[in-house]
Amino acid sequence: MRADFDTTKRIASVVWTKVDSMDKMKRTQVFTYWPHFDSSTAHGDYNGRARLDGRGQGSLVIDDVAEEDEGTYIITVSAEGLPSEEAFVDLIVLVPPSVSVGPSDPYVTSWGRGVTLTCAVRNAKPNVTNIYWQRNGALIDSRMFDTKYSGGNLQRPDLVIRHVTRGDKGVYKCIADHIVRTSSDSLSLDVLYPATIVSISDSQTVNTDDRVKFQCVAEGNPPPNITWTVNGMRVRSTTNSMTRDVRTGTVVLDRVRANATGTYVCTVSNNVGESDVKSLQLNVKAFWRGDASSRVAIWVGAIAGGLWFVICLGLVVYFIQRRRNKEDKKRFSFYYNMGRREQGRLEERFGEETLEVTRHPHLKLPCKPISPTTPGGIETIRRTTNKGSTRRYARVLHPYHPQEGNELYLEADDVIEVLEGEDGGWCLGYLSGRIGLFPSNYVKFLSASEVSAAKLSDGAWADGCKESPKRSV
Numbered sequence: 001m002r003a004d005f006d007t008t009k010r011i012a013s014v015v016w017t018k019v020d021s022m023d024k025m026k027r028t029q030v031f032t033y034w035p036h037f038d039s040s041t042a043h044g045d046y047n048g049r050a051r052l053d054g055r056g057q058g059s060l061v062i063d064d065v066a067e068e069d070e071g072t073y074i075i076t077v078s079a080e081g082l083p084s085e086e087a088f089v090d091l092i093v094l095v096p097p098s099v100s101v102g103p104s105d106p107y108v109t110s111w112g113r114g115v116t117l118t119c120a121v122r123n124a125k126p127n128v129t130n131i132y133w134q135r136n137g138a139l140i141d142s143r144m145f146d147t148k149y150s151g152g153n154l155q156r157p158d159l160v161i162r163h164v165t166r167g168d169k170g171v172y173k174c175i176a177d178h179i180v181r182t183s184s185d186s187l188s189l190d191v192l193y194p195a196t197i198v199s200i201s202d203s204q205t206v207n208t209d210d211r212v213k214f215q216c217v218a219e220g221n222p223p224p225n226i227t228w229t230v231n232g233m234r235v236r237s238t239t240n241s242m243t244r245d246v247r248t249g250t251v252v253l254d255r256v257r258a259n260a261t262g263t264y265v266c267t268v269s270n271n272v273g274e275s276d277v278k279s280l281q282l283n284v285k286a287f288w289r290g291d292a293s294s295r296v297a298i299w300v301g302a303i304a305g306g307l308w309f310v311i312c313l314g315l316v317v318y319f320i321q322r323r324r325n326k327e328d329k330k331r332f333s334f335y336y337n338m339g340r341r342e343q344g345r346l347e348e349r350f351g352e353e354t355l356e357v358t359r360h361p362h363l364k365l366p367c368k369p370i371s372p373t374t375p376g377g378i379e380t381i382r383r384t385t386n387k388g389s390t391r392r393y394a395r396v397l398h399p400y401h402p403q404e405g406n407e408l409y410l411e412a413d414d415v416i417e418v419l420e421g422e423d424g425g426w427c428l429g430y431l432s433g434r435i436g437l438f439p440s441n442y443v444k445f446l447s448a449s450e451v452s453a454a455k456l457s458d459g460a461w462a463d464g465c466k467e468s469p470k471r472s473v
Contacts, residue, residue: 001073001089003058009079011035014058016050019072027074031060067095067125096180097124101172105187110272111194113164117187119157119174130177133159136170166193166221194273195220198246200266203281212253212282216266219246224268230282231262258284324425392418393451394429394443408436415451416443 014033020026029043031050042050053059070093078084102118133140133152142149152159173186198217218224226249228235269275400410421427
């Protein structure tokens with residue numbers, strides 16, 4: 001508080017006093033200064049707070065001003081030989097408001113409810129100019145979000161939040177603007193919400209002895225409890241916290257067995273609302289897994305088994321074909337045996353082969369044997385076989401050497417009379433006085449007219465029974 005005075009006399013003292021607020025006639029000493037002795041004293045509550053400002057002759061400075069310091073102050077100056085002089089100064093103390101919020105800190109509520117956050121502003125001098133709320137440092141404008149918020153202003157300091165969700169969790173601050181300074185108070189709003197499963201591992205199909213890991217991530221406030229079950233039985237698991245509200249429940253199965261197959265269920269709960277449940281399926285395939293040498297042995301065994309199967313299959317095919325050939329030969333054995341006996345008798349009588357030419361009308365018959373054949377001989381067989389049908393022939397394409405006694409010896413361009421066959425495999429034929437079997441793939445089948453034309457063109461029969469360059473029936 002500034003005070004100046006002017007005098008030619010020596011100053012005896014400078015005294016500051018305060019008028020009592022209850023009794024105007026009463027004064028309370030504040031500060032006394034004696035220039036002659038260069039001494040000063042602060043009195044009562046002002047001790048350590050009051051002093052004279054060196055820039056003025058009698059200006060009073062009060063540190064740490066309180067509301068109680070407000071009032072009327074009097075300066076009294078005394079000079080030698082002069083009466084004392086007084087002056088009055090009014091001190092007005094501006095007081096910032098005190099702000100308090102509620103109902104409590106922290107304030108806990110449940111998801112879906114409505115809450116009211118109170119803001120009390122007191123002792124402001126003069127009154128505050130504005131009141132507003134912030135959430136996590138961001139301004140809440142109740143006029144813009146009137147469906148969510150209401151109040152929170154100078155007229156209605158309390159803030160109302162409708163249908164609280166977990167997104168409303170945070171630090172709420174009520175702020176009051178004042179000419180001295182801004183005052184505020186804050187609280188934490190904690191919202192309880194049901195536990196929910198954020199994610200769960202996918203279903204798996206594994207082999208025995210594999211390592212399996214399942215994970216269930218859940219969130220909730222309070223933090224959720226996570227349990228795992230399989231086919232109704234509890235499974236040992238470990239729980240870890242990722243954040244305050246998020247936890248993970250993990251199941252690890254080392255060297256899984258076939259009986260681990262089943263439905264694994266993750267259940268989370270926190271006593272707020274209903275529990276959340278999700279499941280996955282584990283399928284364990286029985287699979288023997290040995291070391292490297294065992295796997296090599298398995299591969300070698302598999303290859304050997306495959307080769308043995310191929311060999312056995314080839315042998316089966318070979319024996320089936322051989323049996324089929326034997327059946328064909330057995331089919332014609334009657335004719336072959338009779339032909340062989342007849343041929344033996346003729347060779348004993350004549351010592352040479354007897355040939356019979358085709359019964360083509362344009363060909364000369366060959367020389368007949370000295371003795372006629374028996375009714376059961378080759379000629380009888382040929383007549384019986386070809387009775388009522390056109391004779392059939394075959395020209396030899398490739399030489400063939402008999403493998404058994406009942407087969408014909410074939411040379412290229414030989415012409416065989418076919419007695420039975422032509423449908424593939426072995427055929428029964430007559431060649432050079434013999435009846436025997438021959439392979440059908442070594443010959444080309446001809447008609448009787450084709451054989452006769454070929455003989456006439458070659459001149460094989462022009463000279464009677466003269467030897468021809470190629471053998472024929």
